[in-house]
Amino acid sequence: MSILIRGIDKEIYAKFKAKAAEFGLKIGEALTKAMETWINLNNQLTSEEIERKRNIATFRSIIKDLEKTYPHKWGLISQGDLLCIKDTYDEIIAEIRARNLLGTPSYIFQIGRKIKKRTFGFGSRVK
Numbered sequence: 542m543s544i545l546i547r548g549i550d551k552e553i554y555a556k557f558k559a560k561a562a563e564f565g566l567k568i569g570e571a572l573t574k575a576m577e578t579w580i581n582l583n584n585q586l587t588s589e590e591i592e593r594k595r596n597i598a599t600f601r602s603i604i605k606d607l608e609k610t611y612p613h614k615w616g617l618i619s620q621g622d623l624l625c626i627k628d629t630y631d632e633i634i635a636e637i638r639a640r641n642l643l644g645t646p647s648y649i650f651q652i653g654r655k656i657k658k659r660t661f662g663f664g665s666r667v668k
Contacts, residue, residue, distance in 0.1 A: 589646050595621035596648040604652070612653045619647040626652075 561571035586594075596618045603623060607616060615633045617624045619642050627633050633649050 592620070592646040593648075596646060599623060600648055600650065607652045614652050616650050616652055617647060618650075619645055 557571065557575075558568060561568055564571070566574075599618050599621050600616075607626070611626050615627050615630055617627070617633050617636055619637075619640075624640065625633070625636050627636065630649070630651075637643065637647060
């Protein structure tokens with residue numbers, strides 16, 4: 542199979558090609574081994590990372606319905622469940638404290654607002 546890959550750093554590629562030649566491997570063989578290694582290293586997710594992924598998956602599955610029903614309100618997802626909808630961010634923070642979720646990966650979002658980073662792990666930032 543032939544694949545075109547864009548955006549590879551030229552210096553890294555040159556070093557990679559030289560290393561592959563040292564081992565007598567074709568670029569495709571070496572790249573396949575490198576990709577397998579990278580996949581295996583990144584399969585070792587921590588429980589916190591798994592929890593964040595669950596929260597994001599929940600968000601993605603419910604956001605369309607929430608946008609219709611609760612525009613501009615704030616939501617809190619933790620432990621893979623939508624825990625509450627509130628009018629303000631401060632009410633969400635109060636809910637985190639009340640539910641003793643400090644230090645637990647939680648997902649706070651304003652419904653209808655598009656932001657780049659949506660995951661939060663609360664620790665010292667919320668008191």
